[in-house]
Amino acid sequence: MSQKRVIIFSGGELQPRFIEEIQPGDFIIGADKGALFLISHGIHPDIAAGDFDSISLQELDLVRTKSRKVVECDPIDKDLTDTELAFELAIREQPDFILLVGGTGTRMDHTLANVQMLSHALQHHIQCAIMDQNNYITLTGSKIEVRDLGFKYVSLLPMTPEVTGITLEGFQYPLNNATLKIGESLGISNVLIAPSGKVSIEGGLLLVIQSRD
Template sequence: MSQKRVVIFSGGELHPQYIEEIQPGDFIIGADKGALFLTQHGIKPDLAVGDFDSISTQELEHVRMESRKIVECDPVDKDLTDTELAFKMAFREQPDFILLIGGTGTRMDHTLANIQMLNRALQHHIACAIMDQNNYITLTGSKIEVLDRGYKYISLLPITLEVTGITLEGFQYPLENATLKMGESLGISNALLESFGIVTVEDGLLLIIQSRD
């Protein structure tokens, strides 16, 4: 059975090659400037969402015309970021996997908020990843298969105070029943030995960051 995916394009770092990440059957959401990016590259999002305060009136009209559905909100009264609104809409689709593109960039506050949103997906029992040109970021609190996606390094970072029972299989530097505490660098710059590796965690939440540099 094929995996049901939602792909979110947000307003951070965006490049034309990201369009290639879209697969047939994907439910596509454009958040604010991400919706404009999609429509400018010939992609009709299934849903455009946000306050659209980062695009012009003319560009917004283009998004309205080229999106299958649009949900607009007031930029002053809203409590959520455009990306979090997109996540809430994505959860309604009950996907197996959510891919966030444009979730990182120069705004560190937005980048960190989006990384923390991986936990929201985990709470909904949905696999999720954030991708940009140099990084592929996932989160686990149990067991995850890490595929070789062409990134040189793989780093493990706890986002809870402590992550226990960490076991790595198929990595250059294996671990068995290890503990990582927030602020420690033991998990930085590992690498895969083969086409995939397995990360197992007993307790806590562990970020897995595949990076090129």
């Protein structure tokens, strides 16, 4: 049985090759200028969402015309970022997996907020990942398989003050029932030694970041 997937294109770092991540049947959401990016590459978003304050009025008309549905909000009187709005819309689709691209970039506040949103997906029992040119970021509260996606390193960072019972299989530097606390770097720059590895934990939330220079 195939997974139901939602892919969100947000307004951060976007590369044309990210279009290749789209598979037949994917539900596509464009957040703010992420919607314009999709349309400029021949993709009609299922939903375009945001305040659209980063595109021109002419570009907004194009987004309205080329998107199957548009969800607009006021650029000032709003409680959610454009990406979080898109994320909430993605969760409503009840997918098995959400992929966020364009969720990182020059704004560290937005990047960190988007990384923290991974926990929201986890609460809804939805797998989620953030991808950019150099990183693939996931979150687990139990166990996860880490597939070799062509990134050199795999780093583990606590999202909660403490993550306990960390056990690794298929990595150059194994761990067995280890504990990581926020501020510790023990989990940085591990390496897969198999096509995939396994990460399991007993308590807390653990970021699993595949990365390359």
